[in-house]
Amino acid sequence: MKQKQVIVIGAGFGGVRAALDLSKNPELSVTIIDQYPYHSVHGQLYEVATSPTELTAMPELKRSVELPLLQIFKNSPVKIVTAKVVDIKFASKTVIVDKPYSYDYLVCALGSQPNFFSIPGASEHAWHFSSGYDALKIRGEIESTIALAKNNLRKKDVQIVIAGGGVAGVEVAAELHGMLNYLSWRENYPRHKIVTTLIDRSEAMLSMFPKEVQEIAHQRLEELGVVLDTGVSIESISKHELQTSDGVKEFDVLIWAAGVRANPLPTSESVSVKKGDRVEVDAQFKLVGQPDVFVLGDQCARAEDGGVNPLPGTASQAIRQAKYVATAIKALAKNQQPPLFTCQSLPYIIPLGPKWAIFYSKRKVVKGYLGYLIRQVVWFKYYISILGFTKGIHWLLRTSELFKRND
Numbered sequence: 001m002k003q004k005q006v007i008v009i010g011a012g013f014g015g016v017r018a019a020l021d022l023s024k025n026p027e028l029s030v031t032i033i034d035q036y037p038y039h040s041v042h043g044q045l046y047e048v049a050t051s052p053t054e055l056t057a058m059p060e061l062k063r064s065v066e067l068p069l070l071q072i073f074k075n076s077p078v079k080i081v082t083a084k085v086v087d088i089k090f091a092s093k094t095v096i097v098d099k100p101y102s103y104d105y106l107v108c109a110l111g112s113q114p115n116f117f118s119i120p121g122a123s124e125h126a127w128h129f130s131s132g133y134d135a136l137k138i139r140g141e142i143e144s145t146i147a148l149a150k151n152n153l154r155k156k157d158v159q160i161v162i163a164g165g166g167v168a169g170v171e172v173a174a175e176l177h178g179m180l181n182y183l184s185w186r187e188n189y190p191r192h193k194i195v196t197t198l199i200d201r202s203e204a205m206l207s208m209f210p211k212e213v214q215e216i217a218h219q220r221l222e223e224l225g226v227v228l229d230t231g232v233s234i235e236s237i238s239k240h241e242l243q244t245s246d247g248v249k250e251f252d253v254l255i256w257a258a259g260v261r262a263n264p265l266p267t268s269e270s271v272s273v274k275k276g277d278r279v280e281v282d283a284q285f286k287l288v289g290q291p292d293v294f295v296l297g298d299q300c301a302r303a304e305d306g307g308v309n310p311l312p313g314t315a316s317q318a319i320r321q322a323k324y325v326a327t328a329i330k331a332l333a334k335n336q337q338p339p340l341f342t343c344q345s346l347p348y349i350i351p352l353g354p355k356w357a358i359f360y361s362k363r364k365v366v367k368g369y370l371g372y373l374i375r376q377v378v379w380f381k382y383y384i385s386i387l388g389f390t391k392g393i394h395w396l397l398r399t400s401e402l403f404k405r406n407d
């Protein structure tokens, strides 16, 4: 029987899982297309940005968050194309890269990018985490700022400001602690003159979580010396100055963690999008009006069952959706009815500094070292799921060894 062609665009958390699962079906021929030859492990980017230069070499760090696709798909029949997708033509069922690729089914998982909410100056003056390269640039900026400040001790404090007190913001604020201690010692620069401030417009950090989680996070961040500036909106940004609802605030390094918006679907055809530019899909993740095209992960606006809010943009949600979409395509290829997808609220793990994390699920909140151990188990399971047992262990040990150097 002739194999059906499945193209997966985007080799992130969702795309990799979808391609691996689809490739187990001999009736499908699977091709994955990404602009990079690796899978970027976003959850570890903060570790990269907060590892001082002498302790971990740049190539070593970059490799730790960029898993080669050749390694992931080594034992599977998935074909890899490294190129940027420039157009999708739904009528002719083709994806345009360097040349057209035809599909019977298309899975889009192109992820998201920072959302600057049209705040003037934000994209020019703030650093953000989208890749290993961005994380290394942030590291370089912090190191050089403190090195320069030591030549001018009369200068006011070094101000590192993080915009956005969601999961990303609190994590980076806490992770910086170890690196700043180290840099203060290395540069012989007083630690109390390096200030980390977290700004959020809500009245609490982690405003989307229950009060119990917020209080744990507030206490932990304060123990780490992070200044919490809540109820403050950023209105505009110029070089080294924030105009806020609470007046002007100076900064030396500004890190943007205030939210993301979906990457656009690269097509000249009209696509309906919702809040955060997320693409409208039906209950089975099919692009509205295109029964052979699925969109998942950060890029899609699949609403929670019986609700209006989109499913959270997390790696675990993207993976779960990818597993479902792979099952749905396998059923469709056999002319069967796909099963229904049921939304689930998945646990969160919020790392807050060296060997410390909050694990939050609807039933349980765990904090401290135990939370960190749960996080390690989750990463271990993830690496095994895409690399196999031996390579998975190897990768976890390698990254754990690297990242503990900044603790």
Ligand SMILES: Cc1cc2nc3c(=O)[nH]c(=O)nc-3n(C[C@H](O)[C@H](O)[C@H](O)COP(=O)(O)OP(=O)(O)OC[C@H]3O[C@@H](n4cnc5c(N)ncnc54)[C@H](O)[C@@H]3O)c2cc1C
Binding pocket: 009, 010, 011, 012, 013, 014, 015, 033, 034, 035, 036, 038, 039, 040, 042, 043, 044, 045, 046, 083, 084, 085, 086, 109, 110, 111, 112, 129, 130, 168, 263, 266, 296, 297, 298, 299, 313, 314, 315, 316, 317, 318
């Ligand atoms: C710094 C950071 C830390 C995070 N930490 C966590 C965490 O601890 N836990 C958690 O659950 N979630 C975390 N997230 C969120 C999580 O990473 C995302 O929800 C998840 O990556 C979404 O998966 P995805 O498959 O939709 O997209 P992604 O994983 O972002 O993958 C998108 C892929 O599409 C490719 N691509 C984009 N445009 C094109 C194009 N035109 N042509 C070809 N390829 C293209 C990209 O190169 C990328 O490989 C974090 C995100 C960031 C940025």
